[in-house]
Amino acid sequence: xxxxxxxxxxxxxxxxxxxxxxxxxxxxxxxxxxxxxxxxxxxxxxxxxxxxxxxxxxxxxxxxxxxxxxxxxxxxxxxxxxxxxxxxxxxxxxxxxxxxxxxxxxxxxxxxxxxxxxxxxxxxxxxxxxxxxxxxxxxxxxxxxxxxxxxxxxxxxxxxxxxxxxxxxxxxxxxxxxxxxxxxxxxxxxxxxxxxxxxxxxxxxxxxxxxxxxxxxxxxxxxxxxxxxxxxxxxxxxxxxxxxxxxxxxxxxxxxxxxxxxxxxxxxxxxxxxxxxxxxxxxxxxxxxxxxxxxxxxxxxxxxxxxxxxxxxxxxxxxxxxxxxxxxxxxxxxxxxxxxxxxxxxxxxxxxxxxxxxxxxxxxxxxxxxxxxxxxxxxxxxxxxxxxxxxxxxxxxxxxxxxxxxxxxxxxxxxxxxxxxxxxxxxxxxxxxxxxxxxxxxxxxxxxxxxxxxxxxxxxxxxxxxxxxxxxxxxxxxxxxxxxxxxxxxxxxxxxxxxxxxxxxxxxxxxxxxxxxxxxxxxxxxxxxxxxxxxxxxxxxxxxxxxxxxxxxxxxxxxxxxxxxxxxxxxxxxxxxxxxxxxxxxxxxxxxxxxxxxx
Numbered sequence: 001x002x003x004x005x006x007x008x009x010x011x012x013x014x015x016x017x018x019x020x021x022x023x024x025x026x027x028x029x030x031x032x033x034x035x036x037x038x039x040x041x042x043x044x045x046x047x048x049x050x051x052x053x054x055x056x057x058x059x060x061x062x063x064x065x066x067x068x069x070x071x072x073x074x075x076x077x078x079x080x081x082x083x084x085x086x087x088x089x090x091x092x093x094x095x096x097x098x099x100x101x102x103x104x105x106x107x108x109x110x111x112x113x114x115x116x117x118x119x120x121x122x123x124x125x126x127x128x129x130x131x132x133x134x135x136x137x138x139x140x141x142x143x144x145x146x147x148x149x150x151x152x153x154x155x156x157x158x159x160x161x162x163x164x165x166x167x168x169x170x171x172x173x174x175x176x177x178x179x180x181x182x183x184x185x186x187x188x189x190x191x192x193x194x195x196x197x198x199x200x201x202x203x204x205x206x207x208x209x210x211x212x213x214x215x216x217x218x219x220x221x222x223x224x225x226x227x228x229x230x231x232x233x234x235x236x237x238x239x240x241x242x243x244x245x246x247x248x249x250x251x252x253x254x255x256x257x258x259x260x261x262x263x264x265x266x267x268x269x270x271x272x273x274x275x276x277x278x279x280x281x282x283x284x285x286x287x288x289x290x291x292x293x294x295x296x297x298x299x300x301x302x303x304x305x306x307x308x309x310x311x312x313x314x315x316x317x318x319x320x321x322x323x324x325x326x327x328x329x330x331x332x333x334x335x336x337x338x339x340x341x342x343x344x345x346x347x348x349x350x351x352x353x354x355x356x357x358x359x360x361x362x363x364x365x366x367x368x369x370x371x372x373x374x375x376x377x378x379x380x381x382x383x384x385x386x387x388x389x390x391x392x393x394x395x396x397x398x399x400x401x402x403x404x405x406x407x408x409x410x411x412x413x414x415x416x417x418x419x420x421x422x423x424x425x426x427x428x429x430x431x432x433x434x435x436x437x438x439x440x441x442x443x444x445x446x447x448x449x450x451x452x453x454x455x456x457x458x459x460x461x462x463x464x465x466x467x468x469x470x471x472x473x474x475x476x477x478x479x480x481x482x483x484x485x486x487x488x489x490x491x492x493x494x495x496x497x498x499x500x501x502x503x504x505x506x507x508x509x510x511x512x513x514x515x516x517x518x519x520x521x522x523x524x525x526x527x528x529x530x531x532x533x534x535x536x537x538x539x540x541x542x543x544x545x546x547x548x549x550x551x552x553x554x555x556x557x558x559x560x561x562x563x564x565x566x567x568x569x570x571x572x573x574x575x576x577x578x579x580x581x582x583x584x585x586x587x588x589x590x591x592x593x594x595x596x597x598x599x
Contacts, residue, residue: 255298256431257288257305258460259314264288270308280435282442283467287435287460289319315459322434322455324359324389324419324427325478325544328512334529334539337396337407340505341524341549341593344556352555353412354397355441355449355473357434359390359419359427362533367399371406375415376440378433383420386427387533390415392540393452395531396548404529404537407552407593414444418453429453435464442468447558450551451477451497452544454489462494469496474554474566476500478543480514493518498554498567501587502526502546507577509585513543519587520567521574523549553593 257267257274264277264286274288292301302316363373373394379385398413399406416437418429434453441449449468454477465475479501480489492499492514499518502510502525510526525546532538550570557566574589582588 254319255290255292255296255301255316256319256460257290257314257316258285258435258463259309260284261286263309263314266309267305267314272305272308278432278436280439280464282439282444283435283464285439285464285467287432289432315463317431317459320431320456320458320461321425322429322431322453323425324386324429324453325481325542327389327392327540327542327544328481330527330539330541332527332539333537334527335505335524336404336529337399337524337548338405340528341591343407343593346560347408347410347552347556349410350408350556350559351410351412352408352448352559353414353444353446354408354551354555355414355416355444355446356390356393356397357416357418357437357441357449357451357453358393359386359388360417361390361394361415362387362531365391365395365531365533365535367395367401367404367406367531367537369401371398371400371409372412373398373415374412374444375417376437377417378437378440379417379420379429380433385417386419386421389419389427389452389544390417391533392530392538393450393544393548396528396545397450397552399531404531407548408555411552411555414441414446416440431458431461434461438464438468442471442473446473448474448476448551448555450547451475451491452547454478454480454482454492457490457493461491462496465491465494466496474498474551474558476547476550476554478547479516479519481510481512481542481544482514483512484515486514488516488518489514498550499587500543500547500550500591501585502541502543503577503586503590504541507590509578510541510543510546512541515584517584519584521550521570521588521591522546522577522586523591525549549593550591553591 257264258280261279264274273290275291276289278287278289280287298316298318305314305316360377361368361373361375363369363371363375368391371394377385394413394415395404395406397406398409398411400409418433418437419427420429422428438449469475475491475496476498477492477500479492479499480486482489491497493516498520501513501515501519501522503522504510504526505524507522509522523546525543526541527539528541528545529537529539530545553570554566557564557569561569570591571588573592574587575592576589577586578589579585
């Protein structure tokens with residue numbers, strides 16, 4: 001073993017930098033097991049060159065020469081390891097407590113919770129890489145590798161590694177802190193601790209570089225993703241805004257906000273004022289209407305509201321217009337509903353609740369005067385309201401007369417009237433009337449809702465329908481009568497809604513029916529006999545007239561098999577039409593009204 005003087009001389013050249021002095025002291029500590037000078041050497045702090053050199057040359061050398069030769073050879077390998085671990089641990093703890101004052105841990109703890117700011121990308125690319133590669137690699141890798149390999153043998157490698165685990169943090173703090181400061185210290189403590197146990201060079205270099213790269217890469221990825229998402233959302237919203245501003249599909253100069261009541265309290269604190277506010281207890285929401293200036297931009301309004309309350313906490317959109325499915329009048333008396341599909345006998349006595357959103361119903365008609373119908377209007381006051389379409393649909397569902405019977409004559413029908421007569425656009429309904437109607441049906445406890453209208457997509461309506469379905473209410477709507485190449489119509493095209501198309505008595509699709517991947521089922525809807533408002537009967541064709549068959553089947557199945565996935569069962573029991581499997585013409589096929597609950 002080399003003499004103490006030789007050891008001191010060998011490591012005197014490392015004392016020029018703080019990190020080198022740390023490693024020099026640690027190496028000397030491996031040889032000077034019982035040296036009292038060890039307790040006087042702080043680990044991890046910085047000493048000026050003059051005091052250190054005096055200590056090393058004057059004090060340590062004398063102690064080394066007098067003690068190393070006498071004691072080192074007498075101490076066993078086990079005692080060396082135990083005493084080194086104890087002395088280094090005590091020295092490191094005392095020094096860190098008094099001199100470092102928990103700075104590394106505080107920096108790491110603080111910076112773990114902070115995100116790398118935008119300027120870190122530029123500073124890391126230059127300063128961190130330069131500092132890490134030049135200072136750490138040159139100061140640690142080169143000297144430590146030669147020093148440890150020459151002086152510290154295999155019996156103290158693990159001890160040095162454990163001691164350097166804490167000491168390197170102080171060295172790294174001095175080398176990196178000025179360039180990286182608070183931004184890139186994230187993860188240094190864990191990275192260095194894990195890596196330095198194998199080799200000091202890999203520990204320092206790997207920990208710092210990994211921490212910086214991980215932090216920067218994650219931040220850059222998150223930033224790029226966020227900017228890309230915002231950019232895409234902006235494009236989509238601009239496109240949607242163009243569609244929304246179709247003058248024929250909106251009530252001019254009016255926009256809507258729908259959210260939970262707590263959200264409106266936040267908006268109120270930010271100065272938002274609303275003209276009309278409607279509580280929606282059945283949906284657990286609140287609906288506000290706002291008269292807009294002539295120059296308003298719905299996209300900007302939406303962004304402003306969401307900036308206040310946060311994304312996905314409120315829906316902002318225009319007050320869109322929806323039209324009743326324009327029926328095609330048929331010649332002759334038409335086909336009674338019960339003649340076009342096998343009807344189970346229990347439908348004459350089953351009592352379930354069916355909701356209907358349509359026009360007003362002529363409840364005085366002989367086919368409906370004995371039916372169990374509760375009606376309520378959600379059209380604007382003082383506006384003329386149509387009665388033809390609602391009367392026809394109600395009779396197919398719940399007609400109860402000797403000369404005309406609907407599919408479920410004993411059902412309780414909740415009729416929500418939403419249409420009003422417009423001189424230019426005919427029978428129209430607004431988003432506000434639809435949502436208010438749906439809320440009433442939810443409060444009434446209906447099992448299924450029949451919707452026979454179509455229009456553009458609307459965020460508020462979509463959310464309201466999704467909430468209804470989430471509360472175990474089945475929504476079924478007409479696919480639309482726009483023709484084979486027409487665009488999808490809403491609400492039928494929403495994922496939460498079951499879209500129904502129409503077929504004739506030969507199971508051929510109605511010639512004007514919409515087509516698309518949103519279609520679910522087909523049902524009779526061509527040349528159907530129905531009640532006419534004011535008395536008498538007529539016959540019509542359209543996807544609207546097919547929806548009552550699906551609604552009746554769903555309500556019956558739900559009544560007989562509560563808790564069952566009704567939609568899945570109806571799709572499974574459908575009779576496949578057209579190309580094998582689901583297709584854009586017939587969906588999953590022809591509805592089976594009489595599917596037995598036990599099959």
